[in-house]
Amino acid sequence: MNNPITVIGGGLAGLTAAIAAAETGVPVRLHEAHQTLGGRGRATQPPHVAHEGAHVFYADGPHYTWLKERGFVAGLGWPGLGDAVTACFRADGELRRLPPIGMLRAQLRKRMTAPVDLDFHTWATGHWGERTATQLANAISVTTYDADTGRLSAAFVWGLFQRVYGPAVPAVRWVRGGWQRTIDRMADRARELGVVIETGARVDTLPTDGPVIVATDLDSARRLLGDDSLQGTSGFAALLDIAVPRDRRDRFLVFDLDGGGFHECYSAQDDSVAPAGESLFQLQMPVRVGESRDAAQQRLGAFADLAVPDWRSRNTFHRTSTSKKRTGALDLPGTTWRDRPAVDRGDGVYLAGDMVAAPGMRGEISINSAIAAAAAAVADARKAARARTESA
Numbered sequence: 001m002n003n004p005i006t007v008i009g010g011g012l013a014g015l016t017a018a019i020a021a022a023e024t025g026v027p028v029r030l031h032e033a034h035q036t037l038g039g040r041g042r043a044t045q046p047p048h049v050a051h052e053g054a055h056v057f058y059a060d061g062p063h064y065t066w067l068k069e070r071g072f073v074a075g076l077g078w079p080g081l082g083d084a085v086t087a088c089f090r091a092d093g094e095l096r097r098l099p100p101i102g103m104l105r106a107q108l109r110k111r112m113t114a115p116v117d118l119d120f121h122t123w124a125t126g127h128w129g130e131r132t133a134t135q136l137a138n139a140i141s142v143t144t145y146d147a148d149t150g151r152l153s154a155a156f157v158w159g160l161f162q163r164v165y166g167p168a169v170p171a172v173r174w175v176r177g178g179w180q181r182t183i184d185r186m187a188d189r190a191r192e193l194g195v196v197i198e199t200g201a202r203v204d205t206l207p208t209d210g211p212v213i214v215a216t217d218l219d220s221a222r223r224l225l226g227d228d229s230l231q232g233t234s235g236f237a238a239l240l241d242i243a244v245p246r247d248r249r250d251r252f253l254v255f256d257l258d259g260g261g262f263h264e265c266y267s268a269q270d271d272s273v274a275p276a277g278e279s280l281f282q283l284q285m286p287v288r289v290g291e292s293r294d295a296a297q298q299r300l301g302a303f304a305d306l307a308v309p310d311w312r313s314r315n316t317f318h319r320t321s322t323s324k325k326r327t328g329a330l331d332l333p334g335t336t337w338r339d340r341p342a343v344d345r346g347d348g349v350y351l352a353g354d355m356v357a358a359p360g361m362r363g364e365i366s367i368n369s370a371i372a373a374a375a376a377a378v379a380d381a382r383k384a385a386r387a388r389t390e391s392a
């Protein structure tokens, strides 16, 4: 009999690790501090199903194949044509249907590569001029949640830009019911595979009776492992959720090239997330260095005034929050994902999550690192079982 693998944390990473390990037949137990599973993938209860910020999957990587093969992302929603044509860009304070010409030129440079060592702003300025460089960086803040995306590694930002705005068919996917639906399916599958799940069970000391996968946020992992080297760079943004009675003036998507904000209507592709006749919007605005959270919320409110006219008097649901260091790893010049905290911490302890050394963006890093951590933990468990058999 193998010693059990212990997974600490029941978000996307912890559930992925638990399922991947349990599929091999090794016993797995999972401890989650919160009363419910899902971590940052949790959503509010109906009738308004709102996440901690806009949450989508991209279908162009191994993380998505893994989710799809197991039926976790079945039942997708798509916006109607009428909604899709209201997508637009904010540039120089105005909403416009098409991106500026400089951005269009950049979007077409599919084969171009960018250096790891240089910051994106300097590199993009050299190609398209300073104004376009700033607009490109703000355009991709939709995934970085950072007010100065231009300071990050050019290779990192350019890779994100090509995935989100490049000429390939957009890979964005919305699961009907939101991420909560995916989390619920994953939890069901884990239980089916025999994973012992304990919620309301914070772990303060690492267990020593088998391999351990620490699938918490990086701050918790640092405390648990007592390892101050577990550090990284992530985003900081003001968030706003609003619901209003449906109105033709409201926009489906707005990419904010002036301030790095983003606006999306979630009920356009999934009418299960808002009451009949209402639209649910999720908006974000990165917080600038030295800016107060209130000031960022005010800029976000002004952005919402453009995307959802009169929302302040029309809203039926309204929630504000701020998210700091919760949107996944960002790579600074001279670094790639390989320079983030390694998955293998030695002595049978592994890290999974969106701040560790695995490819992808945001939640994809959690999934990819969890699959790697599970494979290594299973190999450890089998090795220990073989050693016991040989010495018996």
Ligand SMILES: Cc1cc2nc3c(=O)[nH]c(=O)nc-3n(C[C@H](O)[C@H](O)[C@H](O)COP(=O)(O)OP(=O)(O)OC[C@H]3O[C@@H](n4cnc5c(N)ncnc54)[C@H](O)[C@@H]3O)c2cc1C
Pocket (backbone or CB within 6 Å): 008, 009, 010, 011, 012, 013, 014, 031, 032, 033, 034, 037, 038, 039, 040, 041, 052, 053, 054, 055, 056, 057, 201, 202, 203, 204, 215, 216, 217, 220, 224, 239, 323, 326, 327, 328, 352, 353, 354, 361, 362, 363, 364, 366
């Ligand atoms: C505003 C916002 C928008 C986002 N949009 C997207 C998006 O569109 N696409 C995308 O891919 N990603 C997105 N993300 C990122 C995505 O939500 C996260 O990358 C992902 O959910 C992280 O999952 P995780 O399991 O690694 O961490 P978490 O979800 O943080 O899970 C960690 C779990 O560990 C538990 N825990 C912590 N300490 C302990 C302990 N000591 N003992 C037991 N349990 C513990 C916590 O309670 C938590 O449930 C977004 C994030 C935010 C904040």
